[in-house]
Amino acid sequence: MVRGSRIAVIGMMVMAACGQPKNLVFKDVNNFRIHSIKLTEPIFAADVRFYNPNKYPIVLKHADVDVYINNKLTGKVIVDSTFTIPKKDTFSLPVMLDVSKNGAFNNALQLIMKKDLLIKLVGSARAGRGIKLVNIPINYEIRSDLAIF
Numbered sequence: 784m785v786r787g788s789r790i791a792v793i794g795m796m797v798m799a800a801c802g803q804p805k806n807l808v809f810k811d812v813n814n815f816r817i818h819s820i821k822l823t824e825p826i827f828a829a830d831v832r833f834y835n836p837n838k839y840p841i842v843l844k845h846a847d848v849d850v851y852i853n854n855k856l857t858g859k860v861i862v863d864s865t866f867t868i869p870k871k872d873t874f875s876l877p878v879m880l881d882v883s884k885n886g887a888f889n890n891a892l893q894l895i896m897k898k899d900l901l902i903k904l905v906g907s908a909r910a911g912r913g914i915k916l917v918n919i920p921i922n923y924e925i926r927s928d929l930a931i932f
Contacts, residue, residue, distance in 0.1 A: 806836075807836075808833060811925065812831050813875070815829040816828055816829070826879055826881055828880070832873055832875050835872055836871070839870050839912055841868050841911055842916075843865070843908055845861075845863060846860065846862040847862075848860045848904050848906030854903070858881050858882040859880070860878045901925075903922075903923065904924075905922055
């Protein structure tokens with residue numbers, strides 16, 4: 784009976800340790816710039832800062848995020864590389880924004896030249912620790928001054 788209790792306690796501890804990670808907290812966007820131009824459309828780069836509220840580091844495996852500036856779809860950020868996120872810390876994630884091919888280029892330049900921008904990030908990320916990865920929804924909104932011209 785004692786052995787069964789030990790196994791149950793160990794099982795509960797393992798399950799608690801593998802709990803779903805808390806969502807990352809969006810902080811801001813820094814170092815926004817034009818990275819390159821391909822076929823008349825720019826690739827923007829930026830450093831997106833988040834806070835990891837978890838008591839353990841987590842690994843980001845993939846992210847797929849639509850970027851809206853002043854409620855207009857401007858482009859998409861896809862992160863396909865593995866990135867380790869430190870525990871209880873703010874970190875920067877370098878990203879590339881591929882501008883939509885549906886004429887958003889002109890809108891993007893006009894919007895980015897404005898001082899007051901509403902930036903929305905909508906999508907999901909695959910992250911976790913060890914072998915347990917979960918889909919973390921991304922739905923952030925912030926007002927910012929990203930004027931680059």
